Amino acid sequence: MTDPRRPLLSIEHLSIGFPNEQDGAMLPVVRDSSFTVDRNEVVGLVGESGSGKTQTAMSVLRLTKPPGRVLNGRILLDGDDILQMNDNQLRQVRGRRAAMIFQSPRTSLNPLMTAGKQVGRIYERHQRMSGKAADEAALEMLRRVGIAGPARVAASYPHQLSGGMAQRVMIAMMLACGPELLIADEPTTGLDVTIQAQIFELIQEIQQETQMALLLITHDLGVIAEVCQRVVVMQLGRIVEIAPVKTLFDDPVHPYTRRLIGSILRPDLDVLPPSGRGVDYPPVPLNTGGMAYQAVSVDAWRSAKVGRPEMLEVAPGHLVLAHEVGRSDDSVENPAESGVERTAEEAVA
Amino acid sequence: MSPEPILTVDNLEQRFKTPGGLVYAVNGVSFQIAAGESVGLVGESGSGKSTIAKSIVRLNEPTSGSIVYRGRDITRISDGEMRPLRSKLQMVFQDPTLSLNPRLTVRQTLSEPLKLHKIAGGKADLNAHLNRLMDLVNLERFYLDRRPGQLSGGQRQRVGIARAIATQPEFIVLDEPTSSLDMSIRISIIELLRNLQREMGLAYLFISHDLSTVRYLCSRVIVLYLGQIVEEGTVEEIFANPLHPYTRALLSAVPIPDPALRSSRNRIVLPGETPHLTHPIVGCPLADRCPYVEPSHREGRIPMIDVGPGGHRVACLLYQEGSDVAAPDIGEAA
Numbered sequence: 001m002t003d004p005r006r007p008l009l010s011i012e013h014l015s016i017g018f019p020n021e022q023d024g025a026m027l028p029v030v031r032d033s034s035f036t037v038d039r040n041e042v043v044g045l046v047g048e049s050g051s052g053k054t055q056t057a058m059s060v061l062r063l064t065k066p067p068g069r070v071l072n073g074r075i076l077l078d079g080d081d082i083l084q085m086n087d088n089q090l091r092q093v094r095g096r097r098a099a100m101i102f103q104s105p106r107t108s109l110n111p112l113m114t115a116g117k118q119v120g121r122i123y124e125r126h127q128r129m130s131g132k133a134a135d136e137a138a139l140e141m142l143r144r145v146g147i148a149g150p151a152r153v154a155a156s157y158p159h160q161l162s163g164g165m166a167q168r169v170m171i172a173m174m175l176a177c178g179p180e181l182l183i184a185d186e187p188t189t190g191l192d193v194t195i196q197a198q199i200f201e202l203i204q205e206i207q208q209e210t211q212m213a214l215l216l217i218t219h220d221l222g223v224i225a226e227v228c229q230r231v232v233v234m235q236l237g238r239i240v241e242i243a244p245v246k247t248l249f250d251d252p253v254h255p256y257t258r259r260l261i262g263s264i265l266r267p268d269l270d271v272l273p274p275s276g277r278g279v280d281y282p283p284v285p286l287n288t289g290g291m292a293y294q295a296v297s298v299d300a301w302r303s304a305k306v307g308r309p310e311m312l313e314v315a316p317g318h319l320v321l322a323h324e325v326g327r328s329d330d331s332v333e334n335p336a337e338s339g340v341e342r343t344a345e346e347a348v349a
Numbered sequence: 350m351s352p353e354p355i356l357t358v359d360n361l362e363q364r365f366k367t368p369g370g371l372v373y374a375v376n377g378v379s380f381q382i383a384a385g386e387s388v389g390l391v392g393e394s395g396s397g398k399s400t401i402a403k404s405i406v407r408l409n410e411p412t413s414g415s416i417v418y419r420g421r422d423i424t425r426i427s428d429g430e431m432r433p434l435r436s437k438l439q440m441v442f443q444d445p446t447l448s449l450n451p452r453l454t455v456r457q458t459l460s461e462p463l464k465l466h467k468i469a470g471g472k473a474d475l476n477a478h479l480n481r482l483m484d485l486v487n488l489e490r491f492y493l494d495r496r497p498g499q500l501s502g503g504q505r506q507r508v509g510i511a512r513a514i515a516t517q518p519e520f521i522v523l524d525e526p527t528s529s530l531d532m533s534i535r536i537s538i539i540e541l542l543r544n545l546q547r548e549m550g551l552a553y554l555f556i557s558h559d560l561s562t563v564r565y566l567c568s569r570v571i572v573l574y575l576g577q578i579v580e581e582g583t584v585e586e587i588f589a590n591p592l593h594p595y596t597r598a599l600l601s602a603v604p605i606p607d608p609a610l611r612s613s614r615n616r617i618v619l620p621g622e623t624p625h626l627t628h629p630i631v632g633c634p635l636a637d638r639c640p641y642v643e644p645s646h647r648e649g650r651i652p653m654i655d656v657g658p659g660g661h662r663v664a665c666l667l668y669q670e671g672s673d674v675a676a677p678d679i680g681e682a683a
Binding site for chain 1: 393394531532533535536539558560561562564565588598599600601602603604605606607608609610611614616618619620621622623
């Protein structure tokens, strides 16, 4: 069943909607989004509030909160469409094959159960261990996620734990499941910087050891740069760019990505970003196969009078949301040159 | 630093009574801010940075110590005595959604301090002031008749800033003014703050856990840990030559948005967590997490010593008084 050439997670043309308060019409919060995560790959999903990144992530485990729902698309986990599964099949997926850790660990843990019991329950359920064996396995797992006094933490209720400690407990629960895919939604937001460093180091260590795939949702480009291999950028419910991490930082194409990369303040360099920030970057012209396209910021579509958007591959593995704007002027190029050429680069820089 | 500080905080102590007992939030903090100077106060949760900010604008009454503004001790003066000083000493809060009255239009919000402090006279004068404020914070004038609910987060914070500068202050406490904003908006607010500081000659105490922003906006940095200053100095010195093991860990923990540097980074991860401040601290506050701790570091109070140019000072027994002190090779310790 497992095909190593097939991506572990493949999201195809996903749209998610929530009903509008006035008339109940479904408003899309995620529109026509497609991307993949390979085995042993760390993919970052980056965007600002309202970009749809969390909704995209939640839908992978079918955690979209009603009345919101998936309107369209497929979510394939190793070839199996999660959206078509019945409850029983879904239970087999959640935790075992794909698990998720959330932004606020303390509120995602059960407040009425000690940390040790919550980790132990996973061993009881998933590995059919006896209560005592599960308790011991839980202690061992808490030790493995770097908790110095595992017995004390195991006996604690979530409200007695610090944010960093609670996140370690979440990670221990997730590890006890042994998933192939981990989705981490802002796992360190709200934690102190030095604790954040500890948690990321732990997540990376575990990822490398278990070779699980990691989909990391964050708004922090520093985290993206340090942890991810590939990046998916979302703006207002649309994926606007997908690129290997280095390409994204060195050579962003979409105006929104350019704006994000252009607003980076670096803690390590005395270089100030150029002035005039907060302004929109102009549309980027792109030419391919004799057709001219433009990459236009999602919030500027209406005024830009452009056609239907599509993801255009501007280099291998580098996709940009672009709109067809007619025939390219330099369409008389060498037909062997099928690649996309970026023009007027200087005009946008 | 000029010899004439506008703000002097001397040996500030703040303890709170909580159901769990006393919390020792601020423990003997002293610093000065000169006119027109922008000082960053950095630290993690529990470091006491917000408590210090609140004490300065008198939202807290300190347990002991003093706050002297322009030669006048304002630590325990009455609200009535404080009122004339309020116009000179302002604050911008973390979350503009919470700090702006949702029922008031921008015009009403901004008119209030102008009338209260008798800055604007008649209606025409008031309008002129309002228009000028909107221009200063780069907001279109038609937003004057909107309410906070009709504004974006960035626009709301611009209104919060406009309110703070309405009284032509000389000193503003900025309590994490950008941490609730999205990154592409954050930079424009930081830029606005920087321009205002230059144009109006403002002094800032900028409270933040975001070191990149501090580096961009401030000329001097004070690093707090568990309610004590562990290091202070110019931005150049602190970022180029951090000495205290805590400062070094803090700086190295910040993720750098440059994938090319990924493998070359030398991260110092301190073990453990920030302890709760339920007991007075004896000795170095970092002792339980520091890889260099020695028994003698757990005694008395660690003095601040001068270690480098531009008033670079550190409270750490690994160093001796003098200039051009280099940090030990902390490397992969911890």
